[in-house]
Amino acid sequence: MKRKATKIVELVIADDSEELTIDAISLVTSPAIEQDFVFFGKENNNLTLAKVDEEKRMLVSPALIPNKQIFRYDPNTDSNYYVYFSKETVRQASELYLKHNNHHKATYQHEDRVSGVLTIESWIKEGEQDKSKLYGFDLPDGTWFVKMKIENDEMWNKIKDGELKGLSIEGYFINKMEKMGKQQFSNEEILEALSELIKEKTELKAEKVDLGVVQDLEKLLKDYQVTSKVIEKDEKLKDKKSDEAEKKGKITQKLDDEIAKLRQKYNEAAEKSSRANKEFSEIRDRIEKIKKEKLGYEKSMNKLSKDLNKFITALEKQLNKFKKAAKSLGVDVPTKKYDKVISDAISIKNNLKI
Numbered sequence: 001m002k003r004k005a006t007k008i009v010e011l012v013i014a015d016d017s018e019e020l021t022i023d024a025i026s027l028v029t030s031p032a033i034e035q036d037f038v039f040f041g042k043e044n045n046n047l048t049l050a051k052v053d054e055e056k057r058m059l060v061s062p063a064l065i066p067n068k069q070i071f072r073y074d075p076n077t078d079s080n081y082y083v084y085f086s087k088e089t090v091r092q093a094s095e096l097y098l099k100h101n102n103h104h105k106a107t108y109q110h111e112d113r114v115s116g117v118l119t120i121e122s123w124i125k126e127g128e129q130d131k132s133k134l135y136g137f138d139l140p141d142g143t144w145f146v147k148m149k150i151e152n153d154e155m156w157n158k159i160k161d162g163e164l165k166g167l168s169i170e171g172y173f174i175n176k177m178e179k180m181g182k183q184q185f186s187n188e189e190i191l192e193a194l195s196e197l198i199k200e201k202t203e204l205k206a207e208k209v210d211l212g213v214v215q216d217l218e219k220l221l222k223d224y225q226v227t228s229k230v231i232e233k234d235e236k237l238k239d240k241k242s243d244e245a246e247k248k249g250k251i252t253q254k255l256d257d258e259i260a261k262l263r264q265k266y267n268e269a270a271e272k273s274s275r276a277n278k279e280f281s282e283i284r285d286r287i288e289k290i291k292k293e294k295l296g297y298e299k300s301m302n303k304l305s306k307d308l309n310k311f312i313t314a315l316e317k318q319l320n321k322f323k324k325a326a327k328s329l330g331v332d333v334p335t336k337k338y339d340k341v342i343s344d345a346i347s348i349k350n351n352l353k354i
Contacts, residue, residue, distance in 0.1 A: 007081045009082070009175050018096055022102055025169060025170070026108065026109065028167065033064065039160070063094070120147055148167075319339070
């Protein structure tokens with residue numbers, strides 16, 4: 001079986017979805033950035049270097065680490081890949097998190113929203129004197145740190161017991177190439193951006209990126225560079241100046257045509273991305289509606305179960321009185337139909353799905 005290439009994708013912020021960039025921070029068992037938080041309180045202070053705060057029920061943790069490769073699996077293509085965030089994207093995300101008042105939003109294991117978890121401090125590491133050192137962290141400049149106050153008893157107990165070990169962001173980012181596709185660039189800007197992309201890929205020691213558009217652009221860039229060298233050399237030969245000028249015009253026109261085709265591909269990709277954003281928003285709203293409906297259903301089922309319990313208890317009590325009275329009078333009274341009513345009520349209660 002042919003081994004599938006593992007690609008590395010830079011994630012960036014979508015201009016039309018800034019409010020969703022960091023929608024919440026989740027308390028998790030296995031943080032994707034592979035860095036546990038430090039927590040401290042009256043019962044257990046596990047700061048590694050110094051006691052820097054007398055407040056209780058606090059935790060300090062990195063939320064995002066720049067250029068940290070995070071493993072992902074795509075079930076649609078059955079392939080593995082990695083994503084990462086640049087320093088600039090990390091800084092933008094931290095600012096938008098506060099700008100859109102999401103510091104009070106938190107979840108448990110990326111599932112249930114929890115209350116009593118509040119971000120009270122947020123900062124970007126800048127230099128070796130950064131206060132994150134006091135908490136025992138040795139992470140690169142540009143790392144986004146948060147300090148959180150945990151007033152939720154259940155979450156705090158899970159933190160102390162070691163069940164919850166770190167933080168994981170919840171938000172919406174897009175592939176850098178998708179964002180480029182939404183913009184209009186000159187030929188020179190496209191070639192310059194591609195050069196930077198290839199340079200980043202080499203520095204990160206990535207394998208070949210499996211993106212058709214990128215492969216086309218890489219080939220185009222190589223053709224362009226080779227052609228430029230040929231033209232520069234031939235221009236020095238005065239006796240061939242006229243012929244080479246005509247050749248240069250034809251090659252330039254060919255490159256312009258290729259770039260126009262690629263621009264069209266970018267625009268088509270941008271349109272698909274816009275539709276996906278709309279579908280994402282609709283699905284999210286539907287999930288919230290279903291959660292509310294489920295909660296209402298569970299409450300109704302609980303009430304129905306309690307009412308049935310009362311009915312069964314009252315009926316059994318009356319039936320026992322009836323049987324005793326009949327026995328004391330020496331009367332043989334059939335009670336099977338009443339027993340069946342009780343049996344049916346118990347069966348209904350047991351079959352309730354709550």
